[in-house]
Amino acid sequence: MGLLLSLISQGGLIVVFAIILFRVHLFRKIVLQAHKKFYSYLLLIAYFGGMGILGTYTGIPVQGALANSRIVGVFVGGLIGGPIVGVASALLAGIHRWSIDIGGFTSLACMLSTIVEGCLAAVLYRYFLKSKQKWLFGMASGAIAEVLQMIIILLVAKPYPQAVQLVTLIGIPMIVGNALGIGMFIAISETLLREEEKIAARQSQKVLEIAGTTLPFFRKGYNEEQALKTAQVIKAELSIAAVAFTDREKILAHVGIGEDHHKSGMPIQTEMTRTAILEGTVQVAHSKADVACSHSDCPLKSAVIVPLLHSDTPIGALKLYRERENAISEVDIEVAKGLASLLSLQIELSQLDKREQLLSKARLRALQSQINPHFLFNAMNTISRSSARTRKRQKTCS
Numbered sequence: 001m002g003l004l005l006s007l008i009s010q011g012g013l014i015v016v017f018a019i020i021l022f023r024v025h026l027f028r029k030i031v032l033q034a035h036k037k038f039y040s041y042l043l044l045i046a047y048f049g050g051m052g053i054l055g056t057y058t059g060i061p062v063q064g065a066l067a068n069s070r071i072v073g074v075f076v077g078g079l080i081g082g083p084i085v086g087v088a089s090a091l092l093a094g095i096h097r098w099s100i101d102i103g104g105f106t107s108l109a110c111m112l113s114t115i116v117e118g119c120l121a122a123v124l125y126r127y128f129l130k131s132k133q134k135w136l137f138g139m140a141s142g143a144i145a146e147v148l149q150m151i152i153i154l155l156v157a158k159p160y161p162q163a164v165q166l167v168t169l170i171g172i173p174m175i176v177g178n179a180l181g182i183g184m185f186i187a188i189s190e191t192l193l194r195e196e197e198k199i200a201a202r203q204s205q206k207v208l209e210i211a212g213t214t215l216p217f218f219r220k221g222y223n224e225e226q227a228l229k230t231a232q233v234i235k236a237e238l239s240i241a242a243v244a245f246t247d248r249e250k251i252l253a254h255v256g257i258g259e260d261h262h263k264s265g266m267p268i269q270t271e272m273t274r275t276a277i278l279e280g281t282v283q284v285a286h287s288k289a290d291v292a293c294s295h296s297d298c299p300l301k302s303a304v305i306v307p308l309l310h311s312d313t314p315i316g317a318l319k320l321y322r323e324r325e326n327a328i329s330e331v332d333i334e335v336a337k338g339l340a341s342l343l344s345l346q347i348e349l350s351q352l353d354k355r356e357q358l359l360s361k362a363r364l365r366a367l368q369s370q371i372n373p374h375f376l377f378n379a380m381n382t383i384s385r386s387s388a389r390t391r392k393r394q395k396t397c398s
Contacts, residue, residue: 004173006060006067008180013058014051014072015184021047023192031080031193041081045088048077052093052114056100063162065106067170070097071117071149072181075142078121079128080189086125090118106166109156113149120145134190139183146175203331207338210237211346218346222308222315224264227252234320234339240332241300242321245308248277252316257323261295269294276305277314282337287325301325304333306340310347318343 021027027047030040051073059068074093078086094114101107124141131137150167157163213233217226227245231253234243242256246268254262268274270292272283285291285303293300300321307314318340320332 004177008177012181012184014055014069014181015188017051017054018076018185019188019192031189036082041084041088044077044081044085045092048073048081048085049089049092051077052089053096056093056097062170063166064104065166065170066110067174069178069181070110070114071142071145071178072185074114074118075121075145075182076138076185076189078118079125079134079138079141079186082125083122086118086122087115090115090121094118105162106153106157109153109163110149112156113152116148116152117145120148135183135187138186139179142182143175143179146178149174203335203338206237207335207342210234210339211342213237214343215346218343219349222247222252222310222347224252228255228264230343231255238320238335240320241323242319244319244321245316246273246277246319247316248314256321258293258295258298258300258321261298262293270303270305272303273305273317273319276307276317280307280309280312280314282306282333284328284333286328291321299323302327304328304336306336308340308347309344315347 027043030036030043036044052070055068055070055072056066059066059070070093074086074090077089081089094111097114098107098111120141124137128134128137128141150171153167154160154163157166210233214230217230220226231243231245232255235255240256242254242258242262244254244262245252249267251262251264251266251268253264268277270285270290272285272290272292275281276283283305285305288298288301291298291300291303301323302325303319303321305317305319308316308318318336320328320336322328322332
C-alpha cells in the first residue's frame with residue numbers, strides 16, 4: 001500500500017507539471033494544431049520525454065530496480081501528441097533509463113518496455129481521439145501498457161526468480177498507480193483544452209454580435225460619424241478601456257478612457273499605429289511608452305492595433321486599449337483581428353454600393369440620352385399635326 005501511495009504521489013507531481021504547462025497558451029496551441037510543424041514536434045517530444053525522465057529520477061528503489069511513473073508522461077505524449085511524439089519521447093526516456101544503469105538488473109527490460117508502451121500509445125492514438133471518455137480510455141490502456149511492462153520484465157530481466165519476486169512486489173502498485181496518473185493527466189489536459197475552445201467560441205460569438213450590430217454603419221462610408229457609432233458599440237460589448245479608429249493620418253473616433261485628449265481630427269501619435277497602417281501588420285503596445293501618448297497623465301498603457309483594409313490596402317486602424325501594462329491577451333488580439341476583418345469587409349461593401357449606385361445613374365443617363373430625342377421628335381410631330389388640323393377646321397368654317 002505504501003508503494004502504491006508513493007507512485008500515486010509521483011503521478012500527482014507530473015500532473016502538476018502538466019497543469020503548469022497547459023496553462024501556457026503557446027503549448028495549448030501546439031497541442032491543438034492539426035498539422036504540426038517541426039519545432040512543435042520537438043517541443044512536445046522534449047516535454048513528454050522530459051516527464052518520462054522525471055518519472056525515472058523520482059522512482060523508488062525496490063530490489064535493485066525502480067518503481068516509477070516514467071510511463072505516465074510517455075504514454076500521455078503518444079495519446080495526446082500523436083505517434084511521432086509517443087515513439088520519440090519513449091525512445092528518449094527509455095534510452096535515458098538504460099544509460100543511467102547500464103548492465104543493471106532491469107535497465108534493458110525497462111528501456112524496452114518504455115519503448116513498447118510508447119509504440120502502443122502511438123497505435124491507440126486514433127482510437128483515443130474518437131473515444132468519448134478520454135480519461136477513462138487513457139487509464140484503461142495505461143493499465144494494459146503496465147501489464148506489458150511486467151511481462152517484459154519477466155521475459156528479459158535475469159535471473160528469472162528475482163524478476164518474479166520484483167514483479168510480485170511492484171506489479172499491482174505500478175499498474176494501478178500509473179493508470180490513475182495517466183487518467184488524471186488526460187482529464188486535466190482535456191479540461192484545459194476545452195476551456196481554450198470555449199473561450200474561442202465565446203470570442204467568435206461576441207465578434208459576430210458586434211459585426212451584426214455595426215453592419216449598417218460602415219456600409220455608409222468610413223468616416224468620423226460612422227467610426228464613432230461603431231466604437232461605441234464595441235466599447236459597450238467588450239470589457240476594454242477604450243476603442244479607437246483612425247484613417248491613414250488622423251483619429252476618426254475614440255470612445256472610453258482618454259477620450260478627453262484623444263479627440264477626433266487629431267493626428268496619429270503612436271508610431272505603432274503608423275507601422276500597422278504602412279506595413280499592414282498587427283501591432284501590440286505592451287507599455288505606456290509603446291502607446292506613446294503626448295498627454296503625460298494618459299491612463300492607457302497597452303493596446304492592440306490592427307489595420308483596416310480596402311482591396312488589401314490599409315486605409316486605417318482599429319485600436320483596443322487597456323489600463324495596465326502587458327495586459328493585452330491572446331484573446332484580445334484574436335478579437336481585434338476578427339473585428340478588423342469583418343469591418344474591412346463592410347467598408348469594401350460600402351464602396352461596392354457606391355459603385356453600383358454610380359453605375360445605375362450612368363445607365364439612367366444613357367437611357368435618358370436615348371429616350372429624350374425620340375420623345376421630343378414625337379412631341380413636335382404631335383404638335384405639328386394638331387396645328388394642321390386646327391388650321392384646316394378654321395378654313396372650313398370660313
